[in-house]
Every structure is written in C-alpha cells, then in structure tokens.
Amino acid sequence: MTRRFAMLVFGVVMLLLVAGGMVVVWAQHDDEEPVTVLGTWTAGQEEQFESVLREFGVPFRYQGTAAQRDVLLSKVQSGDPPDIVIMPGLGELAEYAGSGLLEPLDELYDPREYGAPWMPSGTSSGHVYWVPVKADLKSIVWYREGEQPGTSPAPLGRWCVGMGDDGASGWPGTDWIEDLVLQREGPEVYEKWALGAGGTRWWRSAPVRSAWKAWDRLLRQDRAAAGRALLTDHRGHPKGSGLLFSDPDRPEEPAGCALEHQGSFALSFYGADARHARLTDSAPLLPDGGDRVRAHEVTGDFAALFSDRPEARELIGRLASKEGQEKWAERAGVFSANRRVTPPDDAVRGGIARRLRQGPRCLDASDVMAPAVRGAFYEAVLLTIARAASGRDPGLGELLEDVQQVQDAQPAPAAGGGAAPKTVCSTR
Structure with a gap:
C-alpha cells in the first residue's frame, strides 16, 4: 500500500466513522488478556521499554514497528486496535479522538506536570487524550x-x-x-x-x-x-x-x-x-x-488509549507518572517532558533537558498536521x-x-469534537 493511498483510506475511514455510516465492532478483550501496546521503538530501546513496563506489574504485549502509522490504520480497519498506542503524530491522534475512537485520560495523571507545549491548551472538548511519555529536542x-x-x-x-x-x-x-x-x-x-x-x-x-x-x-x-x-x-x-x-x-x-x-x-x-x-x-x-x-523545535512520543480496560488505564497512568518517567529515563537514557523528573547532570544531556524546559518551544509542525x-x-x-x-x-x-x-481539502473539525490542538508553541 503506498503512503498516499494509505492516507486516502485513512481519511475515508475517519469520515465514515464521524458520519455514523460505519459500525466498528471492537474485538472483545478478556480481563486476563495482556494490555496490547503499539509503539515505534525496536531493538535495544524496545527491550529497555519492556523492562520498564514489566516493573509496573500489569501484563502487557508490546509491538514495535517503524511502520507504525500503517500498522495502526490496518488494526483500526480490522476492528482490533491496540489498547495503547504511542506515536509522535498528534494530528493523527486528534483525528482518532475527534472520531470518538480514543478514551479520555482525564484523572489518570496531572497534566500540570507536563504543561505547554506538550499539553496544548484550548481544545473545546475539555478532555485530555494523550500524554507525552518521551520528549526530544530539535533545532540543534x-x-x-x-x-x-x-x-x-x-x-x-x-x-x-x-x-x-x-x-x-x-x-x-x-x-x-x-x-x-x-x-x-x-x-x-x-x-x-x-x-x-x-x-x-x-x-x-x-x-x-x-x-x-x-x-x-x-x-x-x-x-x-x-x-x-x-x-x-x-x-x-x-x-x-x-x-x-x-x-x-x-x-x-x-x-x-x-x-x-x-x-x-x-x-x-x-x-x-x-x-x-x-x-x-x-x-x-x-x-x-x-x-x-x-525558539527550539521539540517533539514527543504521545501515549493514547483505544480501550477503557482498567488494566490499560493503570499502565498508561503508571508510565506517565513521575516514577514511571524516571525509570524510563534512567533505563534508556531518554528525556522526559515531566517537569518533576530530575534532569541529567552531564553537559550534553543536561543541555538537552534544559532546552526542553526553558524558553520558547514549538512542537514539530508536521507531527501536528x-x-x-x-x-x-x-x-x-x-x-x-x-x-x-x-x-x-x-x-x-x-x-x-x-x-x-x-x-x-481537509474537512472542518466535527462539531463538539475539539480534539485537535489549538496551540503549538510555548513562550515559557
């Protein structure tokens, strides 16, 4: 499937779902089934991520792939999306959320621990649909x-x-x-x-x-x-x-x-x-x-929920917490957008962490589109x-x-959807 064709199919699926013209029957999960997680990390970073998840005590099954957007689209079309997806594409997550396919993360973590631009303000829905579980600096x-x-x-x-x-x-x-x-x-x-x-x-x-x-x-x-x-x-x-x-x-x-x-x-x-x-x-x-x-351009890998299983909600809450973010940062040497996580003290990594938290920062534009x-x-x-x-x-x-x-040619946001971010940059 070519990228352009995949995007066309994605758009058609979204429009059908918004219009109520398609009924999707999600695969039923037994309470004892592991939480399914789809992400982009493979090889060594996949092993590090899985080692962090194991410490949370919630059974899970992780799939890492570089072709994640296409894999996710295929799973959505087949009616069997993962419980949790982790991806940089906020624009894509906003379309899923606007179509009613994502579960709000309200009360699973404190968005104030992240702040702008990681948690863009101004969405009319009033719900939080994603949380950055890994941050990276660009403009360097x-x-x-x-x-x-x-x-x-x-x-x-x-x-x-x-x-x-x-x-x-x-x-x-x-x-x-x-x-x-x-x-x-x-x-x-x-x-x-x-x-x-x-x-x-x-x-x-x-x-x-x-x-x-x-x-x-x-x-x-x-x-x-x-x-x-x-x-x-x-x-x-x-x-x-x-x-x-x-x-x-x-x-x-x-x-x-x-x-x-x-x-x-x-x-x-x-x-x-x-x-x-x-x-x-x-x-x-x-x-x-x-x-x-x-300003500095920044990017993140954002976790979102396709199911309301208690186990999935617990896993994403633990990963977004200060303790979960500290484990992930320590284990894999990654950076966190959580402001309670202590930044690294070496010159290079400390310089990255400082830029991630200070001064004007703007999310990657193509990720938001x-x-x-x-x-x-x-x-x-x-x-x-x-x-x-x-x-x-x-x-x-x-x-x-x-x-x-x-x-x-992009359709106007559905009335009352309000999932798309309204801000991209933060001046603080």
Whole structure:
C-alpha cells in the first residue's frame, strides 16, 4: 500500500466513522488478556521499554514497528486496535479522538506536570487524550568532540544528510524546513502555519516559500550530495554509529561530513561514539537561518488509549507518572517532558533537558498536521531533493500549491469534537 493511498483510506475511514455510516465492532478483550501496546521503538530501546513496563506489574504485549502509522490504520480497519498506542503524530491522534475512537485520560495523571507545549491548551472538548511519555529536542546540530563548528551557515558538503526511513522517508527534510521557518519568522508565524490558521494559504506564503528556497539553494550546492541524501538512511548503517560517526570503509555512507541536523534521539544512533558527540543551536548554521535562536523545535512520543480496560488505564497512568518517567529515563537514557523528573547532570544531556524546559518551544509542525497534509509535505521534500540532484527546475510554486490543495481539502473539525490542538508553541 503506498503512503498516499494509505492516507486516502485513512481519511475515508475517519469520515465514515464521524458520519455514523460505519459500525466498528471492537474485538472483545478478556480481563486476563495482556494490555496490547503499539509503539515505534525496536531493538535495544524496545527491550529497555519492556523492562520498564514489566516493573509496573500489569501484563502487557508490546509491538514495535517503524511502520507504525500503517500498522495502526490496518488494526483500526480490522476492528482490533491496540489498547495503547504511542506515536509522535498528534494530528493523527486528534483525528482518532475527534472520531470518538480514543478514551479520555482525564484523572489518570496531572497534566500540570507536563504543561505547554506538550499539553496544548484550548481544545473545546475539555478532555485530555494523550500524554507525552518521551520528549526530544530539535533545532540543534550535532558535531564531533573537538571539531566545534563556526557561527556562520555551513555548506552542504559539511552536512550529514539522510532522508531514508522504514516508515516515512522524507521527514528529516521537513525538520530543515520547519527549523528555517521557526528561526527566520518566530513562534507566532510558525504556529499559524502548523495549524493552518488565520485564513492564510500558508504553503504559498512568503515565510514558507522563502524558507523552502533557502533549503533548495543549499541542496543545489552539491548535486551528488543531494542524490546521496535520498539513498541514505537517516540513522546511518545498521551496524555503524549513525551518520556523524560513519565508517569511511562503507561507501554507501557520506564521507567527510561533520555536522548533523538531527534531534536528540540521534544519541541512540551513535552507539559507543555518543560520548564523543557534542551539540549546538542550529540557527547560525542554517542557510539564512538568522543570527539568533528564536525558539527550539521539540517533539514527543504521545501515549493514547483505544480501550477503557482498567488494566490499560493503570499502565498508561503508571508510565506517565513521575516514577514511571524516571525509570524510563534512567533505563534508556531518554528525556522526559515531566517537569518533576530530575534532569541529567552531564553537559550534553543536561543541555538537552534544559532546552526542553526553558524558553520558547514549538512542537514539530508536521507531527501536528493532519496525516494527509503531513504525507504531502514529505513527498514535496523528496521531490525537491530529487530535482536538486538532477539539476532540474525546483518547481517550488507547483510543489507548494499541491500541498496547499491537500490542506484545503481537509474537512472542518466535527462539531463538539475539539480534539485537535489549538496551540503549538510555548513562550515559557
């Protein structure tokens, strides 16, 4: 199933459910059946996550997959969704919640322990449908210890860039565009674009178009490097240490790159070399990114409930608690949005935790967007890189108009649904 077809099917399913034209009979769970959890973590992080869940004393069965959005859609269509899903796509969760498929998390935890932007305010339903169980920082650039970059935009040849992903190729490119819009225009414009607010056709607007042009100019500095980005997994070689610490004996990996525009989760890709990784704010190094940090882009993995089983509610409540978040952070070296969790004290991880809690922060824009819009965003990114690699005209006007048309085609929120976030950025 292609991504575009999957998104189309998803939209049709949502519309049918909202209209009451489809009756879904969820699979009945015996009280002794384990709680089913669907997430994105695999391999080592999957083992660490499962070890934390086992300490809660609630029987569970975890499934980790990089193609989680497609797997979840298939399970929803078959009438057997997981009890708990953990995913970064708030726009997708909002559609499920607006269709009445998610259970409120009211009183399972204290949202004040998280605050904005992790718990966006302003939803008309008054219910809480998700909780961030893992947080990550973006708007940063990684470099190797002892090789600190300068304070001016870096050429493409210095960047480690990979667009490949098992579930959603192209998303690393959206991070570049999002960061450029955020640093050049500031949180207010960024938030309106992410939400499609204010009656503006944002994809054809000057802020988005100029940021996209700046990124396209960077790509066109080195056609070969742009071409490699399309064929390179953003995590690097499976047996390597990410892109930043790539092995020169592996010709499929970029050689000589020294900077990586990647979220704090990159530490898990670097393996043993993570101790040699250092970070800095991205703004000065981006093409026309500006000379100061306007805000930091952040992302999260949000847990939501598809069932009201007491066991599932207990599990998600324990995971969201201060104690659960501390266990998860300690076991896997991940970061928490829970403000009661003590931040790490080492320079790199402590710097990440500090940025996650201070100053203007904005949620990843593509994660907040409706799934169909997000998919069109990914596709436009990949086409931009492909055209830069081949020397073809970028055709940005056409590309951005295509995304705008997908945005325009999104149905208005159902009356009384109110599940979609109304805020993306926090200034505190």
